[in-house]
Amino acid sequence: MATVTLINYDDASPDVRAVFDDIKRTRNIPDVNNFWKALANHPETLKRTWEALREIMRPGSLDPLTKEMIYVAVSVANNCDYCIHSHTASAFAKGMTGAQYAELLAVVGMASQTNALATAMKVPIDAQFQAESRR
Amino acid sequence: MATVTLINYDDASPDVRAVFDDIKRTRNIPDVNNFWKALANHPETLKRTWEALREIMRPGSLDPLTKEMIYVAVSVANNCDYCIHSHTASAFAKGMTGAQYAELLAVVGMASQTNALATAMKVPIDAQFQAESRR
Amino acid sequence: MATVTLINYDDASPDVRAVFDDIKRTRNIPDVNNFWKALANHPETLKRTWEALREIMRPGSLDPLTKEMIYVAVSVANNCDYCIHSHTASAFAKGMTGAQYAELLAVVGMASQTNALATAMKVPIDAQFQAESRR
Amino acid sequence: MATVTLINYDDASPDVRAVFDDIKRTRNIPDVNNFWKALANHPETLKRTWEALREIMRPGSLDPLTKEMIYVAVSVANNCDYCIHSHTASAFAKGMTGAQYAELLAVVGMASQTNALATAMKVPIDAQFQAESRR
Amino acid sequence: MATVTLINYDDASPDVRAVFDDIKRTRNIPDVNNFWKALANHPETLKRTWEALREIMRPGSLDPLTKEMIYVAVSVANNCDYCIHSHTASAFAKGMTGAQYAELLAVVGMASQTNALATAMKVPIDAQFQAESRR
Amino acid sequence: MATVTLINYDDASPDVRAVFDDIKRTRNIPDVNNFWKALANHPETLKRTWEALREIMRPGSLDPLTKEMIYVAVSVANNCDYCIHSHTASAFAKGMTGAQYAELLAVVGMASQTNALATAMKVPIDAQFQAESRR
Numbered sequence: 001m002a003t004v005t006l007i008n009y010d011d012a013s014p015d016v017r018a019v020f021d022d023i024k025r026t027r028n029i030p031d032v033n034n035f036w037k038a039l040a041n042h043p044e045t046l047k048r049t050w051e052a053l054r055e056i057m058r059p060g061s062l063d064p065l066t067k068e069m070i071y072v073a074v075s076v077a078n079n080c081d082y083c084i085h086s087h088t089a090s091a092f093a094k095g096m097t098g099a100q101y102a103e104l105l106a107v108v109g110m111a112s113q114t115n116a117l118a119t120a121m122k123v124p125i126d127a128q129f130q131a132e133s134r135r
Numbered sequence: 136m137a138t139v140t141l142i143n144y145d146d147a148s149p150d151v152r153a154v155f156d157d158i159k160r161t162r163n164i165p166d167v168n169n170f171w172k173a174l175a176n177h178p179e180t181l182k183r184t185w186e187a188l189r190e191i192m193r194p195g196s197l198d199p200l201t202k203e204m205i206y207v208a209v210s211v212a213n214n215c216d217y218c219i220h221s222h223t224a225s226a227f228a229k230g231m232t233g234a235q236y237a238e239l240l241a242v243v244g245m246a247s248q249t250n251a252l253a254t255a256m257k258v259p260i261d262a263q264f265q266a267e268s269r270r
Numbered sequence: 271m272a273t274v275t276l277i278n279y280d281d282a283s284p285d286v287r288a289v290f291d292d293i294k295r296t297r298n299i300p301d302v303n304n305f306w307k308a309l310a311n312h313p314e315t316l317k318r319t320w321e322a323l324r325e326i327m328r329p330g331s332l333d334p335l336t337k338e339m340i341y342v343a344v345s346v347a348n349n350c351d352y353c354i355h356s357h358t359a360s361a362f363a364k365g366m367t368g369a370q371y372a373e374l375l376a377v378v379g380m381a382s383q384t385n386a387l388a389t390a391m392k393v394p395i396d397a398q399f400q401a402e403s404r405r
Numbered sequence: 406m407a408t409v410t411l412i413n414y415d416d417a418s419p420d421v422r423a424v425f426d427d428i429k430r431t432r433n434i435p436d437v438n439n440f441w442k443a444l445a446n447h448p449e450t451l452k453r454t455w456e457a458l459r460e461i462m463r464p465g466s467l468d469p470l471t472k473e474m475i476y477v478a479v480s481v482a483n484n485c486d487y488c489i490h491s492h493t494a495s496a497f498a499k500g501m502t503g504a505q506y507a508e509l510l511a512v513v514g515m516a517s518q519t520n521a522l523a524t525a526m527k528v529p530i531d532a533q534f535q536a537e538s539r540r
Numbered sequence: 541m542a543t544v545t546l547i548n549y550d551d552a553s554p555d556v557r558a559v560f561d562d563i564k565r566t567r568n569i570p571d572v573n574n575f576w577k578a579l580a581n582h583p584e585t586l587k588r589t590w591e592a593l594r595e596i597m598r599p600g601s602l603d604p605l606t607k608e609m610i611y612v613a614v615s616v617a618n619n620c621d622y623c624i625h626s627h628t629a630s631a632f633a634k635g636m637t638g639a640q641y642a643e644l645l646a647v648v649g650m651a652s653q654t655n656a657l658a659t660a661m662k663v664p665i666d667a668q669f670q671a672e673s674r675r
Numbered sequence: 676m677a678t679v680t681l682i683n684y685d686d687a688s689p690d691v692r693a694v695f696d697d698i699k700r701t702r703n704i705p706d707v708n709n710f711w712k713a714l715a716n717h718p719e720t721l722k723r724t725w726e727a728l729r730e731i732m733r734p735g736s737l738d739p740l741t742k743e744m745i746y747v748a749v750s751v752a753n754n755c756d757y758c759i760h761s762h763t764a765s766a767f768a769k770g771m772t773g774a775q776y777a778e779l780l781a782v783v784g785m786a787s788q789t790n791a792l793a794t795a796m797k798v799p800i801d802a803q804f805q806a807e808s809r810r
Contacts, residue, residue, distance in 0.1 A: 042372035085265060105792060116783050272529055340478045343478045373465050481656055525628075644737065
């Protein structure tokens with residue numbers, strides 16, 4: 001159960017409705033999902049979060065599916081139930097295949113393992129990594 | 136400073152050298168990096184970790200750069216210093232552009248924010264997400 | 271479902287009852303909540319945890335509501351379901367307004383985002399921060 | 406060492422300089438700190454992050470020091486080195502006393518402990534918490 | 541609800557069945573648990589994960605119960621619901637007493653607290669720790 | 676660099692010295708380590724933390740080395756640099772062998788991987804786990 005009341009379109013203030021309308025138009029969906037209905041309790045946060053998300057997730061140097069898979073990976077690492085469900089569903093909706101999902105999960109699992117091992121042993125960073133990542 | 140001594144090729148046992156040789160051959164590099172030299176203290180873990188990584192990171196339904204960016208995303212979320220440096224460098228070495236890196240970071244940052252917001256409000260999961268993610 | 275049986279007052283040993291009585295008296299409530307009933311399986315941990323919590327959460331240089339909001343922030347970052355619910359409820363019980371809650375969430379979300387960005391880029395720490403924080 | 410080059414004012418593009426100018430004016434400081442110089446590699450992220458931060462951290466229902474302490478708490482829980490240093494320094498700069506800092510740390514530590522205990526035992530959520538947090 | 545369909549033995553491919561058979565034989569149980577049925581969607585990940593787990597959890601320099609308790613501790617710190625339930629149950633099945641469980645939880649809680657405190661204050665590492673841990 | 680000044684015995688107040696003396700006597704060491712010198716800025720937190728740690732880490736149903744290894748595991752999962760160094764060193768000082776350390780790391784790494792996989796797929800919890808863990 002949420003810590004806030006979900007606000008539906010009919011009960012929303014004009015500024016919340018404006019954001020809801022933009023979400024529905026941008027995503028071509030009949031209603032916004034629960035995350036936005038929860039954020040609608042804080043209209044400023046709703047507007048800022050939606051506008052940032054819309055800007056960040058639009059096609060750019062990375063295609064939308066790649067971005068969505070990265071979103072899933074972070075949500076798993078951060079253990080956000082809602083976000084794992086919503087972004088996994090979004091990735092499938094954007095064309096992720098079962099084989100791609102399997103590989104995404106394998107990378108996430110492997111990274112979690114080597115993250116723990118490198119952290120445990122406090123492995124010193126190789127000089128060449130720093131040069132390469134600053135290119 | 137590492138919690139273990141880094142083991143160089145010249146001081147390594149035959150089974151460790153066999154793994155080091157496979158890493159160098161597979162990646163076409165003159166020496167393995169510090170992570171493997173640290174793991175060499177535990178030859179079984181070294182072998183198992185390398186073989187799993189080799190299998191998971193090879194080209195498949197996802198291309199190697201996408202996998203590497205997912206690896207970076209998880210390493211950031213798990214806050215692994217060594218892994219952030221090594222996998223960011225690997226992603227650049229595999230052709231990640233500055234623009235792609237910028238978008239990768241933006242997605243990781245955005246996901247971290249909405250993860251926190253959804254977790255804080257305990258947003259109930261929309262029914263349609265579950266249907267979509269099980270397809 | 272809990273990994274332990276919740277222990278109610280009527281079934282509790284005298285030392286557990288003594289802690290339960292102190293909790294009820296201090297908080298002026300008719301019964302302790304489930305966290306304490308779960309901890310009652312480990313009377314030493316119950317006693318130590320309650321006494322530390324009572325000492326830490328009492329009014330001091332920070333008022334109780336500020337402490338409670340900090341508790342919510344940490345619980346969100348650590349993703350503790352039970353704690354998010356219980357401390358969000360406690361903060362409201364101590365007078366947190368909807369507007370304050372909205373700002374608390376906005377700060378938690380923003381911090382999560384910039385935490386991820388600074389961690390991803392391994393930003394070097396500015397010299398002046400260290401001087402100021404040691405004052 | 407950062408994964409990106411820090412960009413100083415003299416080397417910055419006009420849109421980056423505009424953000425730097427706003428940061429310096431808003432905070433009344435002679436130069437921006439390293440976080441912004443790192444983000445300047447991604448002008449869109451720089452602008453969006455700064456504008457969100459400026460909006461969120463301004464005085465509102467919560468005073469700036471309370472917001473800063475919540476920021477420290479989240480940064481500790483997320484283990485962001487840079488952010489712990491920068492926001493602890495900011496909190497001191499905004500008037501946090503040593504006694505307040507001691508209480509902040511005590512709450513963060515206590516929350517981390519009870520978060521772990523409640524998570525470990527999967528304590529079921531009390532019905533009254535849900536009612537109270539939805540008020 | 542899972543993001544994948546659970547695959548039962550009767551619906552499984554021969555390579556999945558081979559892994560399921562090995563799990564059942566090794567653990568002397570009539571059916572595999574849900575984790576393996578979920579992983580069966582990705583036969584390669586299923587096989588690799590099971591083989592690694594079987595190798596790592598067998599008796600060695602550490603006895604199986606100690607390994608299981610370490611597994612619980614990590615699962616709590618990583619906040620994995622499923623894993624907390626399954627490995628706590630496994631630890632009890634391997635003979636963990638209520639008193640041992642109480643001490644395990646107390647250590648996990650204490651570590652979480654001092655982890656947060658040391659992280660918050662950025663305590664510099666004592667020279668002698670490094671010497672001792674490299675022995 | 677620490678966010679606080681480390682307080683040495685000679686500069687400490689009587690109540691801090693009393694805790695330092697107890698630490699030195701209990702552990703039979705000539706000086707306390709940096710964690711305690713940092714906590715000495717907050718005498719109440721110093722005293723409470725030391726007394727809880729002393730109680731929790733003494734021999735009980737679990738032997739001190741097992742407790743120390745669990746402490747390392749949690750510190751790795753929580754990514755606390757200081758704690759990884761100090762508790763890995765303590766575990767070696769209490770007799771942990773290189774082989775035991777290798778197995779400890781392998782379990783921590785494996786748990787981190789399966790934690791991520793189970794979390795990603797939201798695997799439903801098997802009924803029998805709940806029954807067993809409540810015994």
